[in-house]
Protein backbone atom coordinates (compact mmCIF):
# COMPACT_ATOMS: atom_id res chain seq x y z
CA UNK A 1 0.00 0.00 0.00
CA UNK A 2 1.30 3.47 -0.88
CA UNK A 3 2.01 5.91 2.02
CA UNK A 4 -0.96 8.35 1.46
CA UNK A 5 -3.39 5.43 1.18
CA UNK A 6 -2.08 4.12 4.52
CA UNK A 7 -2.66 7.53 6.11
CA UNK A 8 -6.23 7.67 4.80
CA UNK A 9 -6.95 4.16 6.10
CA UNK A 10 -5.50 5.11 9.50
CA UNK A 11 -7.56 8.31 9.66
CA UNK A 12 -10.71 6.40 8.76
CA UNK A 13 -10.05 3.82 11.46
CA UNK A 14 -9.49 6.51 14.11
CA UNK A 15 -12.69 8.30 13.03
CA UNK A 16 -14.71 5.08 13.18
CA UNK A 17 -13.32 4.26 16.64
CA UNK A 18 -14.09 7.76 17.90
CA UNK A 19 -17.65 7.52 16.55
CA UNK A 20 -18.22 4.26 18.43
CA UNK A 21 -16.37 5.04 21.66
CA UNK A 22 -16.94 8.76 22.30
CA UNK A 23 -20.61 8.49 23.36
CA UNK A 24 -19.49 6.06 26.07
CA UNK A 25 -17.41 8.82 27.65
CA UNK A 26 -19.83 11.72 27.11
CA UNK A 27 -21.41 12.86 30.40
CA UNK A 28 -24.99 11.54 30.77
CA UNK A 29 -26.33 14.97 31.65
CA UNK A 30 -25.33 16.34 28.27
CA UNK A 31 -27.08 13.65 26.24
CA UNK A 32 -30.27 14.28 28.22
CA UNK A 33 -30.28 17.98 27.22
CA UNK A 34 -29.60 19.12 30.79
CA UNK A 35 -26.63 21.32 31.62
CA UNK A 36 -25.28 22.55 34.94
CA UNK A 37 -24.10 26.11 35.43
CA UNK A 38 -22.77 26.27 38.97
CA UNK A 39 -25.72 25.16 41.10
CA UNK A 40 -28.24 25.99 38.36
CA UNK A 41 -29.84 23.21 36.31
CA UNK A 42 -30.57 24.36 32.77
CA UNK A 43 -33.56 22.30 31.63
CA UNK A 44 -33.95 20.90 28.12
CA UNK A 45 -35.51 23.67 26.03
CA UNK A 46 -39.21 23.37 25.17
CA UNK A 47 -40.01 21.77 21.84
CA UNK A 48 -42.83 20.00 20.03
CA UNK A 49 -42.91 16.61 21.71
CA UNK A 50 -46.52 15.43 21.91
CA UNK A 51 -48.72 14.07 19.15
CA UNK A 52 -52.23 14.59 20.55
CA UNK A 53 -54.50 17.42 19.42
CA UNK A 54 -55.92 19.87 21.95
CA UNK A 55 -59.41 18.32 21.68
CA UNK A 56 -57.99 14.86 22.39
CA UNK A 57 -56.12 16.17 25.42
CA UNK A 58 -59.24 17.88 26.79
CA UNK A 59 -61.19 14.65 26.32
CA UNK A 60 -58.47 12.62 28.07
CA UNK A 61 -57.83 15.02 30.97
CA UNK A 62 -58.81 13.53 34.27
CA UNK A 63 -57.62 13.88 37.85
CA UNK A 64 -55.20 11.03 38.50
CA UNK A 65 -54.41 9.89 42.04
CA UNK A 66 -52.61 6.57 41.60
CA UNK A 67 -49.12 6.32 40.21
CA UNK A 68 -46.75 3.64 39.09
CA UNK A 69 -43.57 3.49 41.15
CA UNK A 70 -41.65 5.11 38.31
CA UNK A 71 -39.84 8.40 37.86
CA UNK A 72 -40.81 10.99 35.30
CA UNK A 73 -38.18 12.18 32.82
CA UNK A 74 -36.49 15.57 33.15
CA UNK A 75 -37.68 16.39 29.60
CA UNK A 76 -41.28 15.86 30.77
CA UNK A 77 -40.73 18.00 33.86
CA UNK A 78 -39.24 20.66 31.60
CA UNK A 79 -42.37 20.75 29.42
CA UNK A 80 -44.71 20.94 32.43
CA UNK A 81 -42.72 23.78 33.99
CA UNK A 82 -42.66 25.63 30.70
CA UNK A 83 -46.47 25.28 30.56
CA UNK A 84 -46.75 26.92 34.01
CA UNK A 85 -44.80 30.14 33.50
CA UNK A 86 -42.35 29.57 30.64
CA UNK A 87 -41.65 32.26 28.08
CA UNK A 88 -43.33 32.07 24.69
CA UNK A 89 -41.95 35.24 23.06
CA UNK A 90 -40.27 38.57 23.57
CA UNK A 91 -43.11 41.06 23.14
CA UNK A 92 -41.00 44.23 23.29
CA UNK A 93 -40.57 46.91 25.98
CA UNK A 94 -38.86 44.42 28.30
CA UNK A 95 -41.93 42.15 28.34
CA UNK A 96 -41.43 38.42 27.95
CA UNK A 97 -44.87 36.94 27.31
CA UNK A 98 -45.55 33.70 29.15
CA UNK A 99 -47.45 30.44 28.63
CA UNK A 100 -50.53 31.59 30.60
CA UNK A 101 -52.44 34.89 30.56
CA UNK A 102 -51.94 37.38 33.38
CA UNK A 103 -54.00 40.44 34.34
CA UNK A 104 -51.99 43.45 33.16
CA UNK A 105 -49.04 41.08 32.64
CA UNK A 106 -48.31 41.45 36.36
CA UNK A 107 -47.33 37.75 36.64
CA UNK A 108 -47.88 37.13 40.35
CA UNK A 109 -47.08 33.39 40.36
CA UNK A 110 -43.91 31.61 41.51
CA UNK A 111 -43.30 27.92 40.91
CA UNK A 112 -41.57 25.38 43.16
CA UNK A 113 -41.00 21.68 42.50
CA UNK A 114 -40.78 19.04 45.23
CA UNK A 115 -38.69 16.22 43.77
CA UNK A 116 -38.70 12.84 45.50
CA UNK A 117 -35.79 10.41 45.75
CA UNK A 118 -35.33 8.97 42.24
CA UNK A 119 -38.33 11.00 41.17
CA UNK A 120 -36.88 12.66 38.05
CA UNK A 121 -34.69 10.73 35.65
CA UNK A 122 -31.80 12.54 33.96
CA UNK A 123 -30.28 10.10 31.48
CA UNK A 124 -29.05 7.18 33.59
CA UNK A 125 -29.12 9.29 36.76
CA UNK A 126 -31.66 11.23 38.84
CA UNK A 127 -32.17 14.78 39.99
CA UNK A 128 -31.12 15.17 43.59
CA UNK A 129 -34.20 14.88 45.84
CA UNK A 130 -35.24 18.25 47.24
CA UNK A 131 -37.18 21.42 46.58
CA UNK A 132 -36.33 23.47 43.50
CA UNK A 133 -37.47 26.91 42.35
CA UNK A 134 -38.28 27.43 38.67
CA UNK A 135 -36.57 30.36 36.93
CA UNK A 136 -38.91 31.16 34.02
CA UNK A 137 -36.44 33.58 32.38
CA UNK A 138 -33.71 30.95 32.09
CA UNK A 139 -35.93 27.87 32.04
CA UNK A 140 -33.86 26.44 34.84
CA UNK A 141 -34.10 25.07 38.36
CA UNK A 142 -32.22 25.96 41.51
CA UNK A 143 -32.14 23.73 44.56
CA UNK A 144 -33.57 25.61 47.55
CA UNK A 145 -33.77 22.69 49.99
CA UNK A 146 -32.06 19.32 49.93
CA UNK A 147 -33.76 16.01 50.78
CA UNK A 148 -36.99 14.19 49.97
CA UNK A 149 -39.84 16.37 51.34
CA UNK A 150 -42.74 14.22 50.16
CA UNK A 151 -43.78 12.84 53.54
CA UNK A 152 -43.75 16.38 54.98
CA UNK A 153 -45.82 17.57 52.03
CA UNK A 154 -48.23 14.65 52.44
CA UNK A 155 -48.79 15.64 56.09
CA UNK A 156 -49.29 19.28 55.07
CA UNK A 157 -51.80 18.16 52.42
CA UNK A 158 -54.06 16.42 54.95
CA UNK A 159 -52.38 13.06 54.32
CA UNK A 160 -53.67 12.73 50.77
CA UNK A 161 -51.68 9.69 49.67
CA UNK A 162 -51.32 10.80 46.05
CA UNK A 163 -49.07 13.62 47.31
CA UNK A 164 -46.71 11.24 49.13
CA UNK A 165 -46.65 8.69 46.30
CA UNK A 166 -46.09 11.00 43.30
CA UNK A 167 -42.46 11.31 42.18
CA UNK A 168 -42.85 15.09 41.83
CA UNK A 169 -45.22 17.82 43.05
CA UNK A 170 -45.47 21.28 41.50
CA UNK A 171 -46.26 23.98 44.08
CA UNK A 172 -47.80 27.22 42.78
CA UNK A 173 -47.41 30.28 45.00
CA UNK A 174 -48.68 33.83 44.50
CA UNK A 175 -47.20 37.21 45.35
CA UNK A 176 -50.54 39.03 45.56
CA UNK A 177 -49.00 42.49 45.77
CA UNK A 178 -47.77 42.31 42.17
CA UNK A 179 -51.38 42.30 40.99
CA UNK A 180 -53.21 44.10 43.82
CA UNK A 181 -50.59 46.86 43.52
CA UNK A 182 -52.15 47.69 40.16
CA UNK A 183 -55.78 46.61 40.60
CA UNK A 184 -56.42 46.96 44.34
CA UNK A 185 -58.73 44.34 45.94
CA UNK A 186 -59.92 43.19 42.53
CA UNK A 187 -56.38 41.96 41.91
CA UNK A 188 -57.02 39.11 44.40
CA UNK A 189 -59.60 37.56 42.09
CA UNK A 190 -57.30 38.12 39.11
CA UNK A 191 -54.55 36.14 40.84
CA UNK A 192 -56.95 33.23 41.43
CA UNK A 193 -58.15 33.33 37.83
CA UNK A 194 -54.56 33.22 36.62
CA UNK A 195 -53.86 30.30 38.93
CA UNK A 196 -56.70 28.42 37.23
CA UNK A 197 -55.20 29.06 33.80
CA UNK A 198 -51.85 27.72 34.93
CA UNK A 199 -53.45 24.75 36.66
CA UNK A 200 -55.25 23.77 33.47
CA UNK A 201 -52.00 24.11 31.51
CA UNK A 202 -50.40 21.63 33.94
CA UNK A 203 -53.32 19.20 33.55
CA UNK A 204 -53.21 19.43 29.74
CA UNK A 205 -49.45 19.18 29.38
CA UNK A 206 -49.27 16.24 31.79
CA UNK A 207 -52.06 14.47 29.88
CA UNK A 208 -50.41 15.11 26.51
CA UNK A 209 -47.15 13.65 27.85
CA UNK A 210 -48.92 10.48 29.02
CA UNK A 211 -48.55 11.54 32.67
CA UNK A 212 -51.23 12.29 35.23
CA UNK A 213 -51.88 14.99 37.82
CA UNK A 214 -54.52 16.23 40.24
CA UNK A 215 -55.22 19.74 41.51
CA UNK A 216 -54.79 19.94 45.29
CA UNK A 217 -56.37 22.88 47.07
CA UNK A 218 -56.65 21.35 50.54
CA UNK A 219 -53.50 21.85 52.60
CA UNK A 220 -52.09 23.82 55.50
CA UNK A 221 -50.73 26.98 53.93
CA UNK A 222 -48.05 27.71 56.53
CA UNK A 223 -46.72 24.17 56.43
CA UNK A 224 -46.41 24.10 52.64
CA UNK A 225 -44.74 27.53 52.68
CA UNK A 226 -42.18 26.22 55.18
CA UNK A 227 -41.57 22.99 53.26
CA UNK A 228 -40.75 24.79 50.01
CA UNK A 229 -38.87 27.62 51.80
CA UNK A 230 -41.19 30.18 50.20
CA UNK A 231 -40.39 33.87 50.68
CA UNK A 232 -42.69 35.68 53.16
CA UNK A 233 -44.77 37.25 50.40
CA UNK A 234 -45.13 34.00 48.40
CA UNK A 235 -48.39 32.31 49.36
CA UNK A 236 -48.86 28.66 48.34
CA UNK A 237 -52.21 28.20 46.59
CA UNK A 238 -52.16 25.00 44.56
CA UNK A 239 -50.29 21.69 44.51
CA UNK A 240 -50.04 19.39 41.49
CA UNK A 241 -48.54 15.96 42.15
CA UNK A 242 -47.38 14.50 38.82
CA UNK A 243 -46.52 10.92 37.94
CA UNK A 244 -47.01 8.01 35.59
CA UNK A 245 -50.66 6.92 35.94
CA UNK A 246 -51.24 3.44 37.36
CA UNK A 247 -54.00 2.94 34.76
CA UNK A 248 -53.96 5.07 31.63
CA UNK A 249 -57.33 6.76 31.10
CA UNK A 250 -59.07 5.89 27.83
CA UNK A 251 -61.74 7.97 26.12
CA UNK A 252 -62.91 8.33 22.52
CA UNK A 253 -65.03 10.88 20.70
CA UNK A 254 -67.12 7.97 19.46
CA UNK A 255 -68.13 7.04 23.02
CA UNK A 256 -68.75 10.70 23.75
CA UNK A 257 -71.03 11.01 20.73
CA UNK A 258 -73.02 8.03 22.03
CA UNK A 259 -73.31 9.69 25.43
CA UNK A 260 -74.60 12.97 23.94
CA UNK A 261 -77.03 11.11 21.68
CA UNK A 262 -78.55 9.34 24.67
CA UNK A 263 -78.79 12.64 26.57
CA UNK A 264 -80.44 14.36 23.58
CA UNK A 265 -82.77 11.38 23.28
CA UNK A 266 -84.06 12.24 26.73
CA UNK A 267 -82.26 9.48 28.64
CA UNK A 268 -80.52 10.75 31.75
CA UNK A 269 -79.27 7.31 32.60
CA UNK A 270 -76.32 6.58 30.33
CA UNK A 271 -74.76 3.13 30.47
CA UNK A 272 -72.16 2.82 33.21
CA UNK A 273 -68.61 3.78 32.22
CA UNK A 274 -66.09 0.99 31.64
CA UNK A 275 -63.98 2.47 34.46
CA UNK A 276 -66.50 3.52 37.13
CA UNK A 277 -65.59 6.62 39.13
CA UNK A 278 -63.94 5.39 42.31
CA UNK A 279 -64.93 7.07 45.50
CA UNK A 280 -61.73 8.75 46.60
CA UNK A 281 -60.49 8.08 50.09
CA UNK A 282 -60.31 11.30 52.06
CA UNK A 283 -62.88 13.03 49.87
CA UNK A 284 -64.55 14.39 53.01
CA UNK A 285 -61.38 16.45 53.57
CA UNK A 286 -61.27 18.24 50.26
CA UNK A 287 -64.81 17.79 48.93
CA UNK A 288 -67.32 20.63 48.50
CA UNK A 289 -67.45 23.08 51.38
CA UNK A 290 -64.75 21.34 53.39
CA UNK A 291 -61.59 23.05 52.23
CA UNK A 292 -59.37 22.95 55.25
CA UNK A 293 -56.31 25.06 55.62
CA UNK A 294 -54.38 27.04 58.19
Ligand SMILES: Cc1cc2nc3c(=O)[nH]c(=O)nc-3n(C[C@H](O)[C@H](O)[C@H](O)COP(=O)(O)O)c2cc1C
Pocket residue numbers: 061062063064065160214215216217218219280286
Ligand atom coordinates in the same frame (compact mmCIF):
# COMPACT_ATOMS: atom_id res chain seq x y z
C1 LIG B 1 -59.85 24.27 43.31
C2 LIG B 1 -59.75 22.76 43.33
C3 LIG B 1 -59.29 22.12 44.47
C4 LIG B 1 -59.15 20.73 44.47
N1 LIG B 1 -58.62 20.13 45.58
C5 LIG B 1 -58.43 18.78 45.56
C6 LIG B 1 -57.76 18.15 46.65
O1 LIG B 1 -57.35 18.77 47.62
N2 LIG B 1 -57.56 16.81 46.57
C7 LIG B 1 -57.94 16.07 45.49
O2 LIG B 1 -57.70 14.87 45.49
N3 LIG B 1 -58.58 16.64 44.44
C8 LIG B 1 -58.82 17.98 44.44
N4 LIG B 1 -59.38 18.58 43.34
C9 LIG B 1 -59.72 17.77 42.14
C10 LIG B 1 -61.22 17.56 42.01
O3 LIG B 1 -61.66 16.63 42.98
C11 LIG B 1 -61.52 17.03 40.59
O4 LIG B 1 -61.11 18.00 39.65
C12 LIG B 1 -63.01 16.75 40.42
O5 LIG B 1 -63.38 15.60 41.15
C13 LIG B 1 -63.39 16.54 38.94
O6 LIG B 1 -62.70 15.42 38.40
P1 LIG B 1 -61.74 15.55 37.13
O7 LIG B 1 -60.67 16.55 37.45
O8 LIG B 1 -61.19 14.17 36.93
O9 LIG B 1 -62.57 15.99 35.98
C14 LIG B 1 -59.54 19.96 43.32
C15 LIG B 1 -59.99 20.63 42.17
C16 LIG B 1 -60.08 22.01 42.17
C17 LIG B 1 -60.52 22.70 40.89
